[in-house]
Amino acid sequence: TSHPSTTLGNAPINRKPTTRTATGPNEGGGPFGHENMGEVIEVGSGVEKVRVGDRVVLPFNISCGFCKNCERGLTNYCLTTQPDPSTAGAAYGFADMGPYGGGQAELLRVPFCDHNALRLGEDAxxxxxxxxxxxxxxxxxxxxxxxxxxxxxDSVVIAGAGPVGLMAALSAMIKGAAKGGFNSSSQHRGRGGGYQRWEHDRWRPSVEHLPRPSVEFVLDRS
Known part of the structure; x- marks a missing residue:
């Protein structure tokens, strides 16, 4: 049985142009930009779900949706989108992750877009x-x-208070974690550095020389 994404579908997306390039497997490098969203202005013949005019957001990993790794949920190790047989996984605008340009360009080509493009609602x-x-x-x-x-x-400690760490804290709150905190050495990201606590949805002030907390999980930002 053929998969609806086996034929490559192109879905260029409007983006602002840039002259910055990254060294990659494609000769001369290509544009950066792995966090992409925009409006679809063209679709290929193999695209069945995505339509011109749709506003979509894309995962930074590029995957086919039907190889053995994708079927196991390991889309970051897609075997189809990476042309190098010695490795797996592809992404927009990353060196050594396939010949795919990033979104800091006027247009972005989206392979297997029925699988990769998440269509957004009217408030997009x-x-x-x-x-x-x-x-x-x-x-x-x-x-x-x-x-x-x-x-x-659960109680959770997150190593690093950058954007991903903050989203991990938000996710832990969504999942009902009772309390947690950040360990951060950054004066900017850690709201002054040190250990920052939260309980449910409330931030607590920084406490110096805070004893090692008793927690079920430690999440490392790396």
């Missing part, structure tokens, strides 16, 4: 600053809580 333009988080930062933080198996009532 109004809430684009929220929806763009679905391309990388929020799913990465949420996936950390999935891998850790966070459940209601």
């Amino acid at each position: 333009e109004e809430k684009e600053n929220d929806y763009v988080m679905l391309s990388d930062i929020f799913p990465t933080g949420y996936h950390a809580t999935e891998m850790a198996g966070v459940i209601p009532g």
Whole structure:
């Protein structure tokens, strides 16, 4: 049985141009930009679900949806989209992750777009600053809580208070974690550095020389 994404579908997306390039397997490099969203202006003959005019957001990993790794849920190790037989996995605008340009360009070509493009609702333009988080930062933080198996009532410590760490904290709250905190050496990302606590949905002030907390999980931003 043929898969609806076996024929490559092209879905260029409007983006602002850039002259910055990254060294990659494609000769001369290509544009950066792995957190992409925009409006579809053209579709290929193999595309069945996505339509011209749809506003979509894309995961930064590019996958086919039907290879053995994708069928196991390991879309970041897709075997179809990576032309190098010695490795797996592809992404927009990353060196050594396939010949795919990033979204800091006027147009972006989206392979297997029925599988990769998430169509957004009527409020897509109004809430684009929220929806763009679905391309990388929020799913990465949420996936950390999935891998850790966070459940209601758990206590969580997150190593690093950058964007992914903040999304991991938000995800832990969504999952019902009772309390947690950040360990951060950054004066900017850690709200002053040190250990920062939260309980349910409330931030607590920094406490110096805080004893080592008793927690079920530690989530590392790396």
